[in-house]
Amino acid sequence: xxxxxxxxxxxxxxxxxxxxxxxxxxxxxxxxxxxxxxxxxxxxxxxxxxxxxxxxxxxxxxxxxxxxxxxxxxxxxxxxxxxxxxxxxxxxxxxxxxxxxxxxxxxxxxxxxxxxxxxxxxxxxxxxxxxxxxxxxxxxxxxxxxxxxxxxxxxxxxxxxxxxxxxxxxxxxxxxxxxxxxxxxxxxxxxxxxxxxxxxxxxxxxxxxxxxxxxxxxxxxxxxxxxxxxxxxxxxxxx
Numbered sequence: 001x002x003x004x005x006x007x008x009x010x011x012x013x014x015x016x017x018x019x020x021x022x023x024x025x026x027x028x029x030x031x032x033x034x035x036x037x038x039x040x041x042x043x044x045x046x047x048x049x050x051x052x053x054x055x056x057x058x059x060x061x062x063x064x065x066x067x068x069x070x071x072x073x074x075x076x077x078x079x080x081x082x083x084x085x086x087x088x089x090x091x092x093x094x095x096x097x098x099x100x101x102x103x104x105x106x107x108x109x110x111x112x113x114x115x116x117x118x119x120x121x122x123x124x125x126x127x128x129x130x131x132x133x134x135x136x137x138x139x140x141x142x143x144x145x146x147x148x149x150x151x152x153x154x155x156x157x158x159x160x161x162x163x164x165x166x167x168x169x170x171x172x173x174x175x176x177x178x179x180x181x182x183x184x185x186x187x188x189x190x191x192x193x194x195x196x197x198x199x200x201x202x203x204x205x206x207x208x209x210x211x212x213x214x215x216x217x218x219x220x221x222x223x224x225x226x227x228x229x230x231x232x233x234x235x236x237x238x239x
Contacts, residue, residue: 004059008090011058015185018049020105022173023122026113043173050169054152054161055110060145060183061091061213080139091181091210098185106192123190125181126176127197134178134205138212139219141177145170146217180209207219 024043040185053060105111129137148168152161172179187195187202 004089004108005093007057008061008093009097010051010056012094012099012181012185013101014049014052014056014058015060015094015154015182016049016098016101016105016189018046018117018169018173019119019186019189020111021045021048023115023118024112027112027118030118044166044170046173047166047169049150050165050172051162054165055158056201059094061087061094072074082201095184095188095206096104098181099188102112102143102185102189102192106189119186120190120193121197123187123195124197126178126187127201131208135208135212137176138178138180138209139216140175141172141179141182142213142216142218143210143220144172144216145179145185145213146220150220160225178205178209178212180206180213183209 022042022045025045026038029038029041052058067098070109106116126134145168148164153162155161155164171177172182184202184206187205191197191202
């Protein structure tokens with residue numbers, strides 16, 4: 001359990017690093033390239049956080065949908081209990097690890113001029129979405145990161161892993177998809193820097209995003225395993 005806690009804390013740091021990269025690049029480019037182009041380049045920069053995550057082997061909540069489910073022994077209660085502990089511990093310490101870094105970075109004048117405004121505006125944009133939009137967005141975010149884990153775990157080449165993680169992270173940021181850890185840390189960052197919403201929205205979206213992420217992520221895992229099972233039956237029948 002100690003290993004899960006330490007890797008979950010590290011993952012929180014990785015995600016905040018990506019959020020910071022997005023905000024820094026967006027802030028610096030927006031006066032020259034415009035808001036849309038700056039967001040594209042900022043999203044590409046956000047992918048750095050997912051590269052750190054994969055290279056550093058951090059434990060992000062939604063990465064726990066594929067491998068633990070595949071190795072779950074459904075006949076043993078202890079296996080289910082272990083999975084439940086993992087799903088509670090991982091997001092809690094993801095957020096805690098990110099929160100510590102956010103508190104440090106939000107000290108007056110630590111961030112370059114204009115970065116705080118970008119982070120606050122980003123959080124306000126998330127808050128402006130309806131609950132339905134946020135939930136559907138969370139379903140796709142869960143599926144996307146589970147797919148990323150699927151691709152990364154199947155590759156031996158670290159270069160391929162890095163490229164896959166970077167692409168997935170950039171796409172997540174480009175579409176502002178509602179990933180429970182990423183968006184929660186974005187909202188905390190924005191709230192800390194003057195975004196206009198109540199803290200209760202952060203908690204509410206956390207629960208909403210977690211439900212959507214699990215639906216999308218576990219749904220993809222289930223679909224994958226059913227497809228593999230049918231393929232295995234066909235191979236066995238034709239042998």
